[in-house]
Amino acid sequence: MRTIGNIIWFVLGGLVMGIAWWFFGVLAFLSIIGIPWGKACFVMGSFSFWPFGKEAIARDELTQHEDIGTGALGLIGNIIWLLVAGIWLAIGHIMSAVACAITIIGIPFAIQHLKLAGISLAPIGKTVVDKEVAQAARMANAGRDVSNLRRK
Structure with a gap:
């Protein structure tokens, strides 16, 4: 099902928005x-x-270690990003979400565009992993939090 969803996604908006992300990436590298x-x-x-x-x-959240992108410098980087490119990518994803949400079949794609719009506002300090890995990391973090609360 994921493969079919990804193929439909790629044709109906993923290609355009992926190229937009890469365009801003090339501009960033050039600077x-x-x-x-x-x-x-x-x-x-x-x-x-x-x-x-x-x-x-x-x-x-994934590694349990803060790095340069997840600390104060990452926050500053995300603020700069938001003002320079993030808002434009978010607008692109929101417009794509509206276009997808017109049909019932497009609603899952619209939801994915809205998730990407949120990510486009602050991508520094984030990484992409399989859903199962993200869920396992969150469960491990929750287990640590519960253990720490029980110690208090």
């Missing part, structure tokens, strides 16, 4: 100082091409 944003663009662009069966998750 040299934008390389961290460019890297995030290529990760999220690949996700935008084939999103079903995958999920974007914060790297610190």
Whole structure:
């Protein structure tokens, strides 16, 4: 089912939005100082091409370690990103979501576009993994949180 969903997605909007992500990634790499944003663009662009069966998750949630993209510098990077390119990608995903939501069959695709619109506002510090990996990371984190609460 994921494969069929991804093929339909690719034809009905994933290709265009993936190329948009990669376009902003190329612009970021050309500026040299934008390389961290460019890297995030290529990760999220690949996700935008084939999103079903995958999920974007914060790297610190996945690894339990903060890195440069998940800390204060990542926050500053996401604010800059939002003002420069994030808002435009979000608008593109929202417009694609509206177009997909016109038909009943397109509603799952519209929901995916809305998820990607949220991600496009702050992609720094996120990575893309299989849904099962993201769920396992969240379950492990919940188990740690419960253990820490019981110790108090």
